[in-house]
Amino acid sequence: MNGAEMTRSGGAESGAGARGARETANMAGDAFWRPRLVPAASAGARPEPAASGARVEFRGVSVSYGGKQALAEVSLDVPPGSVFAFIGPSGCGKTTLLRCVNRLNDFVRGFAITGGVFRDGEDVYSLSRSEDVRRLRRGTGMIFQKPNPLPMSVMENMTMPYLEHVKSSAAEARERAVDCLRAAGLYDEVANRLNAPAAALSGGQQQRLCIARVLMLPSRLLLMDEPCSALDPISTFKIEELLSSLKGERTVVMVTHNMEQARRVSDHTAFFLNGRLVEAGDTYTLFSRPREEATERYVTGRM
Amino acid sequence: MKRLLSTALACALIAAAAAPVSAAGTIGVEIDGATVPSSVEPIVENGATLVPLRLIGETLGARVEWDAAKKQATLKTAAYTVAFTIGSKTYTVNGASKSLSVEPKIVGDRTLVPLRAFSEAIGASVSYDAAAYKASVKYFTEMSGSIKVSGSTTVLPIMQSAADKLSAMNNGLSIAVSGGGSGAGIKDSQNGVNNVGMSSRELTADELATLTPYQMANDAIAIIVNPKNSVKNLSKEQAKKIFLGEIKNWQDVGGANAPILVQTRETGSGTLSTLEEMLLDKEKVVDTATPFTSSALIKQAVAKSENAVGFDSVGFVDDSVRALSLDNITPSETTVKNASYPLSRSLFVLTKGAAGGINAKLIDYLRTQSVQNDIVKKEGYITLD
Amino acid sequence: MRVAALAGIVAIFFIFAFVFMKAAPVISHSGLGLVSKSGFDAQVSEAFYAPADEPMYVFGMLGLLLGTTLTTLISLAVAGFFSIGAAISICELAPRAVASPLIAVVRLMASIPSVVFGLIGAMLVVPFVERVFVTVDMQIEYLAFFQISGRNLLTSVIVLTFMIAPTVITLSTDALRAVPDIYRETGHAFGMSRFRVVWRILLPAARPGITAGFLLGAGRGVGEAIAVSMVCGGVGKIPSLAHGFAALLTPVLPLSAAIINKSEAMSVPAVESALFACGALLLVLGTLFSLAARLIVRRTGGVGNAF
Numbered sequence: 003m004n005g006a007e008m009t010r011s012g013g014a015e016s017g018a019g020a021r022g023a024r025e026t027a028n029m030a031g032d033a034f035w036r037p038r039l040v041p042a043a044s045a046g047a048r049p050e051p052a053a054s055g056a057r058v059e060f061r062g063v064s065v066s067y068g069g070k071q072a073l074a075e076v077s078l079d080v081p082p083g084s085v086f087a088f089i090g091p092s093g094c095g096k097t098t099l100l101r102c103v104n105r106l107n108d109f110v111r112g113f114a115i116t117g118g119v120f121r122d123g124e125d126v127y128s129l130s131r132s133e134d135v136r137r138l139r140r141g142t143g144m145i146f147q148k149p150n151p152l153p154m155s156v157m158e159n160m161t162m163p164y165l166e167h168v169k170s171s172a173a174e175a176r177e178r179a180v181d182c183l184r185a186a187g188l189y190d191e192v193a194n195r196l197n198a199p200a201a202a203l204s205g206g207q208q209q210r211l212c213i214a215r216v217l218m219l220p221s222r223l224l225l226m227d228e229p230c231s232a233l234d235p236i237s238t239f240k241i242e243e244l245l246s247s248l249k250g251e252r253t254v255v256m257v258t259h260n261m262e263q264a265r266r267v268s269d270h271t272a273f274f275l276n277g278r279l280v281e282a283g284d285t286y287t288l289f290s291r292p293r294e295e296a297t298e299r300y301v302t303g304r305m
Numbered sequence: 306m307k308r309l310l311s312t313a314l315a316c317a318l319i320a321a322a323a324a325p326v327s328a329a330g331t332i333g334v335e336i337d338g339a340t341v342p343s344s345v346e347p348i349v350e351n352g353a354t355l356v357p358l359r360l361i362g363e364t365l366g367a368r369v370e371w372d373a374a375k376k377q378a379t380l381k382t383a384a385y386t387v388a389f390t391i392g393s394k395t396y397t398v399n400g401a402s403k404s405l406s407v408e409p410k411i412v413g414d415r416t417l418v419p420l421r422a423f424s425e426a427i428g429a430s431v432s433y434d435a436a437a438y439k440a441s442v443k444y445f446t447e448m449s450g451s452i453k454v455s456g457s458t459t460v461l462p463i464m465q466s467a468a469d470k471l472s473a474m475n476n477g478l479s480i481a482v483s484g485g486g487s488g489a490g491i492k493d494s495q496n497g498v499n500n501v502g503m504s505s506r507e508l509t510a511d512e513l514a515t516l517t518p519y520q521m522a523n524d525a526i527a528i529i530v531n532p533k534n535s536v537k538n539l540s541k542e543q544a545k546k547i548f549l550g551e552i553k554n555w556q557d558v559g560g561a562n563a564p565i566l567v568q569t570r571e572t573g574s575g576t577l578s579t580l581e582e583m584l585l586d587k588e589k590v591v592d593t594a595t596p597f598t599s600s601a602l603i604k605q606a607v608a609k610s611e612n613a614v615g616f617d618s619v620g621f622v623d624d625s626v627r628a629l630s631l632d633n634i635t636p637s638e639t640t641v642k643n644a645s646y647p648l649s650r651s652l653f654v655l656t657k658g659a660a661g662g663i664n665a666k667l668i669d670y671l672r673t674q675s676v677q678n679d680i681v682k683k684e685g686y687i688t689l690d
Numbered sequence: 691m692r693v694a695a696l697a698g699i700v701a702i703f704f705i706f707a708f709v710f711m712k713a714a715p716v717i718s719h720s721g722l723g724l725v726s727k728s729g730f731d732a733q734v735s736e737a738f739y740a741p742a743d744e745p746m747y748v749f750g751m752l753g754l755l756l757g758t759t760l761t762t763l764i765s766l767a768v769a770g771f772f773s774i775g776a777a778i779s780i781c782e783l784a785p786r787a788v789a790s791p792l793i794a795v796v797r798l799m800a801s802i803p804s805v806v807f808g809l810i811g812a813m814l815v816v817p818f819v820e821r822v823f824v825t826v827d828m829q830i831e832y833l834a835f836f837q838i839s840g841r842n843l844l845t846s847v848i849v850l851t852f853m854i855a856p857t858v859i860t861l862s863t864d865a866l867r868a869v870p871d872i873y874r875e876t877g878h879a880f881g882m883s884r885f886r887v888v889w890r891i892l893l894p895a896a897r898p899g900i901t902a903g904f905l906l907g908a909g910r911g912v913g914e915a916i917a918v919s920m921v922c923g924g925v926g927k928i929p930s931l932a933h934g935f936a937a938l939l940t941p942v943l944p945l946s947a948a949i950i951n952k953s954e955a956m957s958v959p960a961v962e963s964a965l966f967a968c969g970a971l972l973l974v975l976g977t978l979f980s981l982a983a984r985l986i987v988r989r990t991g992g993v994g995n996a997f
Contacts (some may be wrong), residue, residue, distance in 0.1 A: 038836060106879060132883070150876045153895045161878040219880070279981030473702070484957055485742070553833050564829040566837050571924070572735040573955030589735060593837045595941065596731070596924045598951055609817065610839065 055083035055253030056223040061118040068112030085254040087264035092276035104142040143216030144225040149208035151200030164218040186214035206237025226256040333439035337446045353407040354418035366669030384665035399428040449477030456490015456503030459575035471541045502655045518653040521671040523687035525619040525641040525649035527628035536560040538630045550591025567594035568615035617684030719747035728753040737960040745960040753926030757942035762911035765850035771847035777862035802858035808917035811849035816840035841864040841923040854907035863900020919947035
């Protein structure tokens with residue numbers, strides 16, 4: 003298995019009109035080499051493929067669930083390598099939009115979408131073969147609101163998804179897992195609990211385990227759905243720290259309720275209200291000089 | 306009230322006196338709480354009720370013998386022998402002469418004897434309800450005390466059912482029935498351990514010196530095969546060898562080249578014990594035989610398997626299987642009752658000395674028509690007569 | 691709650707005590723031979739006809755023990771295989787319109803009294819096995835060892851499989867349904883296929899429930915008496931691999947069926963004690979099955995009780 007199977011759209015900028023115009027390209031950056039990690043303490047030199055984050059574009063995206071509109075006409079560009087925060091009150095559609103990127107909404111009954119969601123120029127909703135969809139998801143790391151370690155040991159959590167996709171020895175997978183755990187700053191805390199059930203870890207540790215697990219597969223895009231909402235401030239801090247270290251070679255799209263967090267870690271922010279994109283821009287500008295009154299009310303906590 | 310009663314009595318007397326024979330249809334006879342069907346047609350003469358011999362035999366369990374030359378009817382219960390002579394006012398109870406107010410007579414093809422005289426002779430209580438114009442006899446409903454019964458497991462099912470019925474009819478009666486086999490039953494009777502013994506074999510001369518047997522049913526075992534089997538007859542020796550597993554193929558007894566699949570009953574079955582006793586000389590059925598827990602199941606198995614052979618009480622055999630003849634004698638009620646069919650025998654209960662009291666009543670009860678039809682026949686045995 | 695638990699423990703203790711007390715004469719006279727020797731059928735007959743003053747207490751139940759173990763293990767394996775498949779189909783593959791009636795039918799099957807399975811077994815499976823697998827030549831060949839008919843190990847296994855499967859399917863389905871959706875989503879988010887999600891995530895997550903289903907199934911298999919007694923052949927023969935396929939057609943007599951079939955002879959105290967010894971072996975066997983299952987879960991799962 004290598005990157006040769008990736009396809010991407012030829013003309014990303016042409017938006018929805020790019021549907022159908024496709025070419026196959028070798029995406030060396032997605033090849034399964036060792037991950038691009040930021041080692042905290044390890045001095046070991048690892049071959050790092052120079053890669054940059056994926057580009058995500060939304061073009062006139064409207065979503066409804068069983069006829070009930072959840073998103074209307076959202077168009078938005080997520081620049082490669084950036085950290086992009088979606089903010090807005092509950093039910094504003096930000097999570098829905100996030101889940102469109104790796105088509106995780108497909109399992110929701112009554113889900114319907116119009117418009118285009120492009121990843122590196124490829125319209126993800128034009129993928130018809132299930133293996134193409136799986137390839138899309140595989141290349142996209144997803145962190146859920148609630149830590150979601152699988153009911154197995156810490157080590158199995160790390161190696162299972164990896165071994166699902168990579169022909170590798172168990173020993174190699176474990177070695178890689180240790181690297182990823184280090185990168186997530188978790189290794190020292192769980193070094194003697196690698197074979198313990200992941201559920202026995204604290205909430206913060208579990209969430210970092212999930213991030214470490216995502217690192218096992220080389221993804222250029224990370225989707226985070228309120229990754230810190232269930233965590234205490236210290237765990238939140240650790241994860242934010244981790245996040246900033248991942249920046250650059252991965253694009254991060256993050257849904258958050260925490261205004262401070264958005265301000266601290268994101269480069270760009272989009273504000274949603276009632277299924278509509280109200281305003282998007284670079285974080286500093288959006289928070290300090292919002293164009294829309296609704297945005298201002300929200301970021302200043304008056305809504 | 307008094308007037309009403311006297312009027313009723315007068316009416317009854319008038320009716321009785323005026324139409325001795327034609328009034329027969331109107332008198333009611335009740336024996337042990339059960340009304341005798343009006344088809345029996347008892348008649349009243351000079352205040353005495355006469356009933357057919359057959360009724361007494363069927364309801365009180367008496368054995369009836371008729372001596373045409375002497376015109377004498379002898380009724381035998383377990384404890385009493387009562388002899389009536391047609392046209393004579395003298396009758397005997399266990400040999401002692403007594404006199405009657407009305408003589409027994411023959412009307413049409415029926416022999417009629419006085420109900421009260423007979424009932425009192427055997428110790429039953431008789432009452433007459435003039436108002437209801439009804440005579441009632443209590444025999445099996447007036448029992449109290451306890452009876453211990455043991456012995457043959459072949460007889461046991463009949464005894465157990467009969468004992469259950471009697472216990473239900475009498476409050477102060479307890480009957481304890483246990484098995485142990487004929488030998489044990491006979492030994493228990495000799496030693497006074499039981500009140501009534503059960504045996505599925507005839508008593509030896511030695512045993513007869515102290516014990517009195519009472520036949521209460523007949524039993525026979527049919528060797529059954531599938532109706533498609535071409536074998537129709539076996540010698541007793543062939544049958545034995547088949548069940549011992551020494552003959553394994555139907556072609557050795559004149560059938561097709563097919564395995565003989567012996568079907569048997571589980572240990573504890575009276576039918577199995579009987580087979581082992583009467584056919585196998587106490588040896589055991591071959592150990593590859595498939596055992597079944599009931600008569601119905603073994604019959605069904607034979608009915609379904611072409612090469613199977615099994616055995617069952619003659620009373621249970623129906624068209625789904627074929628009963629083989631043994632030594633060219635087909636099992637039937639006749640060949641069983643006259644004992645010409647090799648696997649037939651009589652079933653007995655026995656007492657030390659002559660039976661008396663409630664033990665005798667129990668024995669009589671076994672010989673009533675209700676037990677013979679409702680229990681003996683239903684359990685697959687052959688009735689007495 | 692605590693009182694109920696205590697009452698349960700006391701009840702179990704008394705059941706064990708009662709059964710072993712009743713079985714004591716046979717166990718003490720037979721010693722280890724009780725489980726290492728065979729010949730139960732003949733021994734029951736012998737004990738039944740033994741004179742009352744010299745009772746026969748020596749029994750060998752190896753045949754019955756093997757009968758129980760073989761029927762249970764084989765049918766559990768077959769039923770387990772199909773049941774997990776069925777549970778996966780019901781929970782993960784079938785559309786809801788199909789799955790709901792399907793699971794209703796399965797639940798209904800789980801509540802069918804065993805005697806009904808016995809009847810169906812005797813009326814349908816026995817003739818079926820006889821017609822499909824049994825030939826006259828075979829019957830003649832093996833008549834010296836055992837009688838080949840429609841009642842045998844194979845038939846017992848088939849009937850038991852149908853009896854065990856609904857239980858295993860029901861519990862597996864419940865277990866699979868109880869797996870939080872987040873696990874499915876997690877798997878899909880990693881780009882795993884439906885099948886891989888089931889295989890690598892859902893089944894391991896549902897393992898405690900599935901194991902419980904297997905345990906209950908094994909319990910039903912070991913304890914099932916009436917249905918098996920109607921189709922097992924009723925003779926405690928020991929299947930021998932030397933007979934090849936015919937070994938599957940050996941009539942057997944599992945412990946529980948023996949208790950039913952031989953109860954006609956129970957008026958004899960020695961036979962009664964022997965049947966209680968069967969009961970004692972069943973209790974021991976049941977306990978062993980349960981312990982083994984727990985051990986397996988602990989060895990292979992490890993996280994079974996972490997969630």
